[in-house]
Amino acid sequence: MGKILMKGNEAIGEAAIRAGCLNYFAYPITPQSEVSEYLSHRMPEAGGVFLQGESEVAVGYMVFGAAACGERVFTTSSSPGISLMSEAISYIAGAQCPAVFVNIMRGGPGLGGILPSQADYFQATKGGGHGDYRLLVMAPASVQEAVEMVMTAFPLAEKYRNPVMILGDGLIGQMMEPVEFPEHLKAEPSNKDDWATNGMDTRKSTKKNIVKSLFLDPVVLNQNNLTLKEKYNRMKREDVMWESYNTDDEYKLLIVSYGTMSRVCKTAVDNMKEEGIEVGMIRPKTLFPFPEKAVFEAASKNSCKMVLSIEMSMGQMVEDVERCIHGKRPVEWYGSCGGDVPTPEEIMDVVKSYL
Amino acid sequence: MQREVMFAGFGGQGILFSAKILAEAALQEGHEVVWIPSYGPEMRGGTAYCMVVVSDRPIASPIVSNPLHLVAMNRPSLDKFAPVVKPGGVIMINSSLIQIDSGRKDVDEIKVPVTDIANEIGSIKAANIVALGAFVARSRMVDFEILKKCVKDEFLSKEKLIALNMQALESGRLAALNQ
Numbered sequence: 001m002g003k004i005l006m007k008g009n010e011a012i013g014e015a016a017i018r019a020g021c022l023n024y025f026a027y028p029i030t031p032q033s034e035v036s037e038y039l040s041h042r043m044p045e046a047g048g049v050f051l052q053g054e055s056e057v058a059v060g061y062m063v064f065g066a067a068a069c070g071e072r073v074f075t076t077s078s079s080p081g082i083s084l085m086s087e088a089i090s091y092i093a094g095a096q097c098p099a100v101f102v103n104i105m106r107g108g109p110g111l112g113g114i115l116p117s118q119a120d121y122f123q124a125t126k127g128g129g130h131g132d133y134r135l136l137v138m139a140p141a142s143v144q145e146a147v148e149m150v151m152t153a154f155p156l157a158e159k160y161r162n163p164v165m166i167l168g169d170g171l172i173g174q175m176m177e178p179v180e181f182p183e184h185l186k187a188e189p190s191n192k193d194d195w196a197t198n199g200m201d202t203r204k205s206t207k208k209n210i211v212k213s214l215f216l217d218p219v220v221l222n223q224n225n226l227t228l229k230e231k232y233n234r235m236k237r238e239d240v241m242w243e244s245y246n247t248d249d250e251y252k253l254l255i256v257s258y259g260t261m262s263r264v265c266k267t268a269v270d271n272m273k274e275e276g277i278e279v280g281m282i283r284p285k286t287l288f289p290f291p292e293k294a295v296f297e298a299a300s301k302n303s304c305k306m307v308l309s310i311e312m313s314m315g316q317m318v319e320d321v322e323r324c325i326h327g328k329r330p331v332e333w334y335g336s337c338g339g340d341v342p343t344p345e346e347i348m349d350v351v352k353s354y355l
Numbered sequence: 356m357q358r359e360v361m362f363a364g365f366g367g368q369g370i371l372f373s374a375k376i377l378a379e380a381a382l383q384e385g386h387e388v389v390w391i392p393s394y395g396p397e398m399r400g401g402t403a404y405c406m407v408v409v410s411d412r413p414i415a416s417p418i419v420s421n422p423l424h425l426v427a428m429n430r431p432s433l434d435k436f437a438p439v440v441k442p443g444g445v446i447m448i449n450s451s452l453i454q455i456d457s458g459r460k461d462v463d464e465i466k467v468p469v470t471d472i473a474n475e476i477g478s479i480k481a482a483n484i485v486a487l488g489a490f491v492a493r494s495r496m497v498d499f500e501i502l503k504k505c506v507k508d509e510f511l512s513k514e515k516l517i518a519l520n521m522q523a524l525e526s527g528r529l530a531a532l533n534q
Contacts, residue, residue, distance in 0.1 A: 005375070005382050005390070031394060114394070175417055176375065176390035178382050260417070267416035343420045 003178035008143045008168065009034035009076075011179050012102055013042060015150035016074050018181045020189065021100070022048030023073040025062040027055055027081060030114040031170035032104035035076040056081040060088025067097035068211040070196030072154055072189070074100035078170075079108050079120050082128070089163055090129025093228070094213030096195070098157035101135070102150070102166040104173035107339050115339025116170035116260060121316035124167045125288040132225050134232045135165045136239065137287040139258045143177035145285075151185035156239065158190040160231050167287060169312065171260045171341060235289045242291035243283040245269060250303040251280035253351055254329075256295055256321050257310040258284045260341060265310055268347035279351055280304065287317070292324035299329045306354060310347060311335045356411055358496060359419045361436050362486075363404035364428025364449070369483030372509075373426075374405040376487060380497040380505045381409040389417045402431060409496065426490050428469070428482070433457060445494040447531075449486060465493055467530045473523060481523035488527025499528065 006014070013035045016024065024043050026036045036052065043050035053059035059075055063085075066073035077085060082103045092099055105120045107113035120128075124137045136156055140146035146168055153164040193203040197211055215221035246269050247254075257265040262283040269279045282298050284291050299307045307329050309318035318333040325331060334350045336342055362374040371392050378390040389408045406422060408414050423444040427433035430453050433446075440446055442461040451470035467489040473482035484506060491502050506524055510517045 003382065005379050005388070170394070171391070171417065174392055174394050176378060176388075178388060263414075264416040264418050270415060341418045343418055344416050345420055 003180050005176050006143065006179050007034055007174065007176045008146055009104065009173040010038040011143050011147050012076065012150050012166070012173070013038040015147040015181060016100070016154075017042065017046045017048065019072075019151040019154045019185065019187050021072040021074050021154055022046060023066045023071050024048065024075065025051045025053050025059045025066075025073070026075050026077065027053050027059050029078045029081045031106055031116075031173050032076050032078045032102070034173070035102070056084035057087070060085035063099050063101075064088050064092050064095070064097065067092060067099040068095065068197050070192035070198035074102065074154075076102040076104065078104045078106045079117070080111060082120065082123065086123070086129035089135070090131050090133060091213045092163050093129075093133035093135070094131060094224070095211050096161040096228075097163075097211060098154070098161050099163045100150070100153045100157055100166065101163055102168065105167065105169045107337055113339045114170065116312060116341055117337045117339065118169055118259060118261060118312035119314070119316070119337045120167065121287065121311065121313055124165050125290070125320070133228060134235070134288055135163050136160065136235055136289070137165045137167050138241070138285060139167045139287050140172055141259050141262050141283065143172065143175065144179050146172055147179050147181060148185060151182070151187070155187040155190070158192075160235065161195070162231060167259070169260050170339075232289075239286065240289045240291050240294075241285035242294045243285060244294065244298065245281040245283060246273065246278065247280040247282070247298050247301075249278045249280070251278040251301070252303060252305050252355055253279050254298050254301075254304050254307045255279060255281040255310055255351070256284070256307060256317065257281065258287065258317065261310055261312050261335075264342060264344055265347055267344040268351065271344060272348055272351065277352070277355065284317075290320045290324065295321060296324050296326070296328070299325050304329060306330045306332065308351065308354065309333050310342075310350075312341065313337050357408065357414065358410070358424070359406060359408045359422040360424040360426060360490070360494070360496060361404060361406050361422040362426045362428075363402070363432030363436055366401045366403040368403070368428050369480065370403045370428065371405045373483040373487040374407050376502070376505050376509055377491070377497060378407045378409075379508075380502045381407070383501050383505065384497055386410060387412065387414050389414050391417050404432065404436075424490070424494050424496065426486055427453065428486060429453065430455070445490065447486060447490045447493065449482070463493065465489065465531055465534050467527065467534075469527065472526050472530060476522050476526055477519055481519055484520050484523035485527040485530070488524035489531035490527075492528040492531040
């Protein structure tokens with residue numbers, strides 16, 4: 001089948017179904033409402049469950065419930081809605097259940113605005129909810145990549161028994177691009193009999209499975225956190241994803257940028273190359289685990305004098321960039337987060353001001 | 356090669372829809388394409404605009420400061436976007452609602468009374484398709500026959516409207532070519 005033109009939000013909904021997820025709970029919020037609109041007819045058609053919750057708080061726990069029962073489940077929201085879901089996300093991580101959350105970011109804090117933003121980087125990668133947990137966070141830069149990341153998210157969530165977040169922005173949700181749904185990314189159901197409350201009859205077992213995040217015994221709680229930590233370390237070993245762009249040439253400056261912002265930076269890099277100015281770029285595809293080694297190595301190149309973190313926030317990812325460069329190169333930040341995505345010309349001016 | 360067009364007008368004029376048909380036609384021609392709506396808190400009667408980017412190569416930045424072409428359906432759209440159109444591009448002005456010209460000497464400007472034409476053929480709602488026909492005939496951004504097929508496909512579920520919209524497309528084409 002050829003590619004079809006689809007809006008990011010609708011493609012995300014379709015991708016989940018193609019990945020074998022038949023449970024979707026959500027509460028509408030701009031700029032991701034089209035996911036819910038699309039799935040309100042498509043999910044029942046595919047034989048799945050579509051349910052609009054009474055709030056994002058409720059939706060978070062509907063996801064927890066379905067995940068605890070061993071069902072493949074996902075939800076989508078935008079920044080303020082993800083804040084409301086964060087309590088449940090913490091519980092789901094503590095109880096080690098797989099689930100997928102999609103955040104189509106809008107400007108904040110508070111109600112902020114409805115235009116594209118990347119200001120939830122900290123929330124997604126450093127917590128959001130309480131306690132020592134991490135999400136595996138993937139950041140798509142196109143509608144096609146959003147499709148592939150959503151389809152990959154379910155097996156990853158099940159591999160780690162941990163929530164996975166797709167961190168897109170308003171533009172990824174709103175724009176239309178040609179997409180296809182790769183058949184090979186359709187995930188087979190995984191066996192959850194060891195832990196899920198999927199019914200003792202179903203799994204023909206006498207063992208009771210209990211899903212919980214409450215561990216009052218300090219030794220047991222510490223052990224649970226050590227187990228989680230080992231999973232997060234394993235993510236760092238096995239599932240770091242990034243793209244290197246124009247890093248073979250002798251660049252003086254390295255850009256680190258992700259999502260929509262990275263596409264604007266790519267055009268800036270291409271245009272500057274035509275002018276004879278080499279600029280390298282690393283685009284993290286996973287924000288946690290962060291491509292620490294790739295950024296460090298690209299920054300360590302002899303020709304490279306500095307690193308510029310370009311993001312639609314007031315400087316969040318820049319802290320991870322600084323952390324993994326260990327002071328070896330100066331790190332600067334550039335960005336905006338009112339909703340106007342910086343233009344390629346703007347990025348070129350900023351880069352040139354440092355050269 | 357990359358080409359861009361900004362469709363702009365009032366909310367309710369079918370800006371996003373006609374842009375989507377163009378994007379669909381470009382995809383069917385085998386191009387890379389991005390369709391980017393303005394999705395601010397607009398309402399019927401507010402401003403609406405939509406950019407379509409078409410390229411032979413993967414499209415990096417979906418954000419374009421200077422589109423090659425402009426389809427201006429109302430005065431505020433012309434005021435806002437005419438100054439940023441690239442030299443050599445087409446500016447299509449809906450002369451039913453816009454009494455001025457773009458003031459640009461380095462572009463291919465055409466004035467087509469698309470709202471009046473749509474009224475004459477039976478429905479003011481078809482003004483966006485008249486504009487699409489006029490714009491594509493002049494800019495040749497996509498093949499006109501493929502565009503026709505895409506308009507037809509869009510109205511498959513509302514068969515009654517196919518004839519009207521095919522007429523709208525053709526009226527736009529003729530109006531543009533007669534300038």
